[in-house]
Amino acid sequence: MKKIVLFLLISVSGFGQNPAFKTEETAVNSLLTGTLYTPEKAKKPALLILLSGSGPTDRDGNQPSAKTNCLKLLAESVATAGTAVYSFDKRIVAEIKSGKIDEAKMSFENYINDAKDVIAFFKASKKYSKIIVGGHSEGSLVGMVAANGNADAFISLAGAGRSIDKVITEQVIKQNPEIKDTLESFFVKLKQGKTFKLEDQMYASLFRESVQPYMISWIKYDPSVEIKKLKIPTLIVNGTTDIQVPVLDAEILKQAKPDAKLAIIENMNHIFKIITGDRTENLASYNKPELPISSELSTVVNQFIKTL
Structure with a gap:
């Protein structure tokens, strides 16, 4: 399976002075x-x-x-x-x-x-x-x-x-369409405010147990x-x-x-x-x-x- 690559909406920038x-x-x-x-x-x-x-x-x-x-x-x-x-x-x-x-x-x-x-x-x-x-x-x-x-x-x-569940799912399935159902099952739990034990560490970058509370708080908006x-x-x-x-x-x-x-x-x-x-x-x-x-x-x- 291809490695999952995701840019979680990062931002970026520079240096310098200006007399204005x-x-x-x-x-x-x-x-x-x-x-x-x-x-x-x-x-x-x-x-x-x-x-x-x-x-x-x-x-x-x-x-x-x-x-x-x-x-x-x-x-x-x-x-x-x-x-x-x-x-x-x-x-x-x-x-x-x-x-x-x-x-x-x-x-x-x-x-x-x-x-x-x-x-x-x-x-x-x-x-x-x-x-x-x-x-x-x-x-x-x-x-x-x-x-x-x-x-x-x-x-x-x-x-x-x-909402972030839709954004993440779209980004990930572009590379790994076969895991769409798995992602959606994770997000169903998070939308319900439930954390879960992550069995497959392939998903750890997004769904490790320590980050699940943050995802729950984010997905509400x-x-x-x-x-x-x-x-x-x-x-x-x-x-x-x-x-x-x-x-x-x-x-x-x-x-x-x-x-x-x-x-x-x-x-x-x-x-x-x-x-x-x-x-x-x-x-x-x-x-x-x-x-x-x-x-x-x-x-x-x-x-x-x-x-x-």
């Missing part, structure tokens, strides 16, 4: 630390809070196995255009560094509450004209829930439009349901060469929230890079931090913010 903005290390609490990008000439700018994807993703969107600098490059582009940006390390990054990580105690709600804490922190400062939440990949769903009633606008960047709850301006962005979250998901989100602005960017992949070649080129871009992000993405995001 200054950067400052800013801690919201002991677990959440990030970089605040402040435009030099703006007196009371809008603030974009970036939420990254799944796994141990840092403020720049990088992981140990994937360094692309896409979130960092997006933050720099937005800050250069006059909007403040805050991008922070997920709590799991701090937990790994401290050696105090307990996978069995992780929950999707932790990330939602972290996002709410970040929003509240910057709201309390009264330094910003508006608070915009931008979520990449898994961070899109986190952001939808956190932004509801707490933010002035929301941006979904390559976010899924379906359906992006197409959550985005309907938003009563704020919303931008939905995806790219045509995204091999993790297809354009279909953006269309599902748009259908759920018809008043949202939809931007489908030609040849942009999941990490905002322009890919005109094959899957091999696409995958290689996940470890080419020197590649720029789509200029159209920067334009779309900056124009959306200016309309608020």
